Structures are given as C-alpha cells and as structure tokens.
Amino acid sequence: MESLFISLGLSEDLAIFITAIIVGTILIHFLAIFAGFMTWIERRLAARFQFRCGPNRVGPQGLLQWLADAVKLIIKEEIIPQGADQTMFRLAPFMTVVGVFATFVVLPWGPNWIPADLDVGLLYLISITALVVIGILMAGWASNSKWALLGGMRAAAQIVSYEIPVAMGLLPAILIAGSLSMGGLMRAQGWLPWDWIAFQNPFSMLAFLIFFVGSIAESNRVPFDLPEAESELVAGFFTEYTGFRFAAFGLAEFGNCWVVGATATAVFLGGGNLPGFLGENALISLLVFSAKTLFMIFVLVWLRWTLPRFRIDQLMEFSWKYLLPMSFVAFFGQAVFMLISWDSPMIQQVVSHAMFLGFLGLLFKFSTRVVANYKEHATPVNSRATDYVAPPVTEVEAEAAVAE
Amino acid sequence: MKTYFNNIIHGVTSAFEGMSITFSSLFFPAVTIQYPEVDVRSVESQRKTYNGPMMGMSPNYRGILHVDMEICTACLICMRACPIDVIAITNVKCEKEKFPGRSGKMAVKTRAATRFDIDIAKCMFCGLCVEPCPTGAIYHTNEFEMNTSTVEALVLKFVTPQEAADAEAKGKIIEAEAALKKAAKAAAAKEEVAQAPETESKGEE
Numbered sequence: 001m002e003s004l005f006i007s008l009g010l011s012e013d014l015a016i017f018i019t020a021i022i023v024g025t026i027l028i029h030f031l032a033i034f035a036g037f038m039t040w041i042e043r044r045l046a047a048r049f050q051f052r053c054g055p056n057r058v059g060p061q062g063l064l065q066w067l068a069d070a071v072k073l074i075i076k077e078e079i080i081p082q083g084a085d086q087t088m089f090r091l092a093p094f095m096t097v098v099g100v101f102a103t104f105v106v107l108p109w110g111p112n113w114i115p116a117d118l119d120v121g122l123l124y125l126i127s128i129t130a131l132v133v134i135g136i137l138m139a140g141w142a143s144n145s146k147w148a149l150l151g152g153m154r155a156a157a158q159i160v161s162y163e164i165p166v167a168m169g170l171l172p173a174i175l176i177a178g179s180l181s182m183g184g185l186m187r188a189q190g191w192l193p194w195d196w197i198a199f200q201n202p203f204s205m206l207a208f209l210i211f212f213v214g215s216i217a218e219s220n221r222v223p224f225d226l227p228e229a230e231s232e233l234v235a236g237f238f239t240e241y242t243g244f245r246f247a248a249f250g251l252a253e254f255g256n257c258w259v260v261g262a263t264a265t266a267v268f269l270g271g272g273n274l275p276g277f278l279g280e281n282a283l284i285s286l287l288v289f290s291a292k293t294l295f296m297i298f299v300l301v302w303l304r305w306t307l308p309r310f311r312i313d314q315l316m317e318f319s320w321k322y323l324l325p326m327s328f329v330a331f332f333g334q335a336v337f338m339l340i341s342w343d344s345p346m347i348q349q350v351v352s353h354a355m356f357l358g359f360l361g362l363l364f365k366f367s368t369r370v371v372a373n374y375k376e377h378a379t380p381v382n383s384r385a386t387d388y389v390a391p392p393v394t395e396v397e398a399e400a401a402v403a404e
Numbered sequence: 405m406k407t408y409f410n411n412i413i414h415g416v417t418s419a420f421e422g423m424s425i426t427f428s429s430l431f432f433p434a435v436t437i438q439y440p441e442v443d444v445r446s447v448e449s450q451r452k453t454y455n456g457p458m459m460g461m462s463p464n465y466r467g468i469l470h471v472d473m474e475i476c477t478a479c480l481i482c483m484r485a486c487p488i489d490v491i492a493i494t495n496v497k498c499e500k501e502k503f504p505g506r507s508g509k510m511a512v513k514t515r516a517a518t519r520f521d522i523d524i525a526k527c528m529f530c531g532l533c534v535e536p537c538p539t540g541a542i543y544h545t546n547e548f549e550m551n552t553s554t555v556e557a558l559v560l561k562f563v564t565p566q567e568a569a570d571a572e573a574k575g576k577i578i579e580a581e582a583a584l585k586k587a588a589k590a591a592a593a594k595e596e597v598a599q600a601p602e603t604e605s606k607g608e609e
Contacts, residue, residue: 047434048429048430048434049426049429049430050429051429051432051433051434051435051436052434052435052436053434053436302423302426302427303423305426306419306422306423306425306426307419307422321408366423366424366427369420369421369424370427370428371428373424373425374428374431374432377425377429377432378432396407396410396411396414399407399410
C-alpha cells in the first residue's frame with residue numbers, strides 16, 4: 001500500500017504515515033466490532049452450556065444485541081464519584097483499550113499480513129499488554145472506592161504474577177523458531193498439525209498449555225476473574241464507572257479474547273499457513289487464521305463456564321507453585337530435546353507425529369466421556385439406578401482428610 | 405512431593421471431565437419456554453413449537469382463585485381460613501338445598517352469599533382456603549395473567565349486585581316466614597308451658 005502512495009507522487013514518510021492511519025482505523029474498528037460480537041458469542045454459548053436460549057430477539061438469532069447494548073451504554077449518564085481523581089478517572093479506561101489495541105501492531109492475519117513485523121514482536125507483545133495493568137490500577141486508585149481499589153490491587157498482583165509463566169511459556173516456541181518476530185514464528189511452522197509448534201514435542205505442548213492458561217489469567221477472565229469478583233468486590237476496578245467509559249472497559253476485556261486467541265494461533269497452532277497447492281492466497285489464509293482463532297475463543301468461553309472462580313491464595317499458589325516450575329521444565333526440556341535431536345530430523349518427525357497421535361487418542365477419550373455424560377444427563381433422575389455406590393475416595397482427598 | 409504431583413493430576417483430570425460435561429450440554433435442547441409466543445397452558449400447542457423437557461403446567465398449579473357460585477354454600481370457612489383476610493363474604497338465609505359437591509359428597513345449602521369478594525392484589529396463593537372448602541367451590545385456576553389499570557380492579561367479585569339484591573329480598577321473605585313460624589312455635593310452647601303447671605299442680609294435689 002505504501003508503494004501505491006509513493007507512485008502517486010507522495011514522499012516516503014507521508015506515504016508511511018497515511019498507510020499507518022488507514023491500517024490503524026481498520027484495526028480499531030475491527031477491535032470495537034469484534035468486542036461487541038464477542039459479548040454475543042459469550043452470552044449465547046453461556047446460555048447453551050446452561051440449557052438456555054440466550055439473547056435471541058434483536059436481529060436474527062440476537063446477532064445485533066451488542067449494537068443495542070452499545071447504544072444504551074453510550075447514551076447513559078456519565079457519573080464521576082465525589083473525591084475521585086478527575087483526570088486519572090477519565091483517562092483510565094482508555095489506557096486499558098490502548099494496551100489491548102497496541103498488540104494489534106504485531107498480531108498477524110496471514111503469513112505475510114502483519115501490520116508491522118517487528119523483529120522483537122513477542123517481546124513487544126508481552127511488554128505492551130502490561131499497559132493494561134496501569135489502566136486498571138489507575139481506575140482502581142482514582143475511583144475513591146474501597147472495592148475499586150481492592151480490585152485494582154488484585155489485578156496488578158495477578159498480572160505481575162502471571163506475566164512470568166506466560167513469557168516463559170513462549171520461550172520454547174522461540175527456541176524452535178529461532179525468531180522473536182511473528183512472521184518468523186509462523187514461517188517456522190507448516191500447515192499440517194504435526195508441523196505446528198504445539199505438537200513438536202511434549203515440552204512445547206506443555207508450554208502451549210501454560211501460555212494459554214496464563215493468558216486467560218492475564219485477561220482477567222473466569223476462573224481467574226478475582227479483580228472483578230462480583231461476590232466480593234461488587235464489580236472490582238470498574239465499580240464506579242458508567243456509560244461509555246464502562247463500555248470501554250468491556251471493549252478492552254472482550255477485545256483481549258481475540259488477542260489471546262490470535263497469539264496462541266500464530267505462535268503455537270500454525271497461524272494461517274496453507275498447504276502448498278493453495279499457494280499464498282491471502283484471503284483463504286485469513287479465513288484459516290480466523291477459524292483457528294475463533295476456536296481458541298470458543299475454548300476460552302468453554303473454560304469460563306466450566307470452572308468456578310479461584311480463591312486469591314489459590315490463584316497465587318497456582319501461578320508461583322505450579323505454572324512457574326512447569327514453565328521452567330518446559331523451557332529446559334525443550335532446550336535438551338533440541339540438543340539431542342539437533343542433527344536428526346528423524347527423531348523430530350517421529351516425536352511430533354507421536355504427539356499428534358496422542359492428541360487424537362485424547363480427543364477420542366474425550367468424545368467417549370462426552371457421550372457418556374450426555375447419556376447420563378439424558379436419563380431422567382427418577383429412572384436412574386437406585387443401587388448407587390459412592391465413588392471411591394481419591395488419594396488426594398484421602399490425604400486431605402488425613403491432614404485435617 | 406507426592407501431594408504436589410497428585411494435585412497436578414487431579415486438576416488436569418477434573419478439568420478434563422468438567423469440560424466433557426459442559427460440552428455434552430451443548431447437544432441438549434434449551435429448556436426455556438419462550439412464554440408469550442408459546443401457549444403455556446396447552447400441551448398440544450407446546451409440542452408444535454417447543455421440544456424441551458417441560459410439557460404443560462402442573463395440574464396442581466396455584467393460579468388465580470375462582471369460585472363456582474352454583475355449589476358455594478357461603479359457609480364462611482374459606483374466609484376464616486384465609487390468613488391475611490383476602491376473602492370477604494356476607495350471606496343471608498335461602499331455601500334449603502341438597503346437592504353433591506365436587507368430590508361427590510352431599511352438601512346442604514341453607515345460606516346464599518350476597519357478597520363474595522377476593523382481593524387478588526393481596527392474595528398470596530397459599531391454597532389454605534381451597535383445602536377446607538366442603539364442596540370444592542373455591543379452587544385455583546391455571547390463570548396467572550391478570551393485568552389491570554387500578555388496584556381496585558384486582559378485587560374479584562363473584563356475586564353481581566343484581567344477584568345480591570335478589571338473594572337479599574328472598575332472604576328477607578324466608579326470614580320473615582321463619583320469624584312467623586318461630587313466633588307461632590313460641591306461642592305454642594308458651595301455651596304448653598302455661599298448661600303444664602296446672603296439670604302438674606293437679607297431680608300433686
């Protein structure tokens with residue numbers, strides 16, 4: 001696009017500037033629309049998980065519900081509490097939006113479709129998401145409310161804790177690809193599942209899981225939504241916000257889902273790579289990438305409606321005692337595996353194929369469990385077998401009982 | 405150390421199982437009945453549009469109260485049973501009638517209601533008035549929609565003013581007859597009483 005403007009007779013700097021503005025406008029509109037659409041996805045899926053219908057009145061299947069919600073939020077009265085720090089209070093929601101939106105600079109859309117393929121792409125991604133904490137902490141501090149302050153402090157503690165496992169979880173992928181840029185990471189993978197970084201070996205799989213769980217925690221979603229725990233903190237850091245500024249927090253939160261999904265897809269799940277016979281068709285590549293990202297978002301929502309919320313001490317324990325050591329194991333194991341298999345692509349091939357086979361086996365096991373649970377649930381409660389035997393006490397429970 | 409690894413295994417397996425349960429729930433139809441579009445009271449119309457597990461209303465659904473004035477004996481039992489004074493009844497005497505109640509048990513009607521009001525705005529649908537009714541005249545319907553523009557309109561009146569006036573007029577006649585009979589009886593009794601001492605005193609002598 002730059003070359004187009006240069007050919008029109010503009011200077012190079014001006015061409016880059018105009019291109020940046022156009023791309024930025026498109027992306028921020030995508031973020032805003034996707035965040036709205038994401039609320040619809042979230043609510044519809046949550047309803048399906050709970051045998052409900054969900055929003056289905058506005059537009060076909062309730063597809064335009066988010067527009068109605070946004071209009072309602074925008075025309076609402078703006079209230080700033082007494083004693084609040086005016087400037088910081090007004091600024092905070094936009095800081096979080098900027099923190100989320102700035103990641104779109106390096107998020108890819110296809111093999112060669114990246115707004116800016118920085119050489120330090122992943123480093124930039126990790127550091128710029130920390131801007132969200134500043135916004136949240138500002139909101140909590142400036143609100144002049146106990147709940148908001150507690151929520152902001154929790155968010156800061158949580159994001160600082162989970163930043164480390166997330167960054168450590170990305171390290172094995174960087175080792176495999178030998179590059180920090182998103183383009184380099186995507187070029188290091190193929191279109192087949194066993195060419196993806198997640199299925200390279202057990203350690204990269206572990207790293208992928210750690211990265212994904214840590215990212216959920218960083219985006220403050222259930223089961224890690226301690227900063228906005230309704231039962232404890234009213235609404236957490238955005239307790240005092242109304243109208244458009246409240247909507248901006250929602251935009252950041254739901255837009256972050258795309259960031260998590262897209263990063264996981266680009267770094268671990270092969271990005272938008274296409275098989276050789278399709279060539280480098282940008283549109284199909286974009287579709288593949290979006291489909292993978294949307295699946296990861298589905299997993300996010302699915303996890304949210306499966307697991308209950310952590311307690312604050314469990315949250316910290318999970319990060320420091322479990323995720324962090326495991327991420328060290330993943331990093332170290334990956335390094336050792338690379339040393340062993342450095343000269344033999346054969347070992348790499350065998351291990352990655354075996355990993356994918358194992359994954360298929362797990363998928364089969366999962367589907368049998370789904371069928372079993374479906375059958376159990378489809379049986380009316382009164383017609384279930386009456387000779388119910390309590391399941392045997394697991395070792396963990398037995399040990400807990402002994403400890404008590 | 406063993407607990408540590410057990411915790412990891414336990415966490416992973418329980419998340420796996422939990423996710424399989426939530427995933428299986430995606431294949432069930434929604435339980436929600438989309439009420440104004442679906443006729444909740446008729447099972448047949450629900451079957452056409454709705455395939456969830458809920459079919460029709462419960463037969464003992466406690467909806468808005470209704471009184472069958474044909475078999476009401478105006479006995480005031482429901483009025484006394486009501487814990488919050490929702491029911492107001494006044495009655496007059498009427499011709500004696502014998503008829504079977506809803507349960508088939510014979511009931512005797514000696515009084516007719518001139519007023520039978522139920523204040524639905526106050527009613528809490530506890531069903532305490534339905535249980536003691538000797539004829540089954542008062543009962544809960546399936547009806548639950550009752551929007552009115554004023555609170556006064558929520559008072560259900562089961563006796564029209566015309567019926568009340570008729571019953572009152574009849575009641576007066578019956579009462580007057582009864583009073584006449586009573587007076588005659590009383591006079592007869594007096595005569596008896598007046599005669600009796602004479603015979604008794606005679607016997608003593």
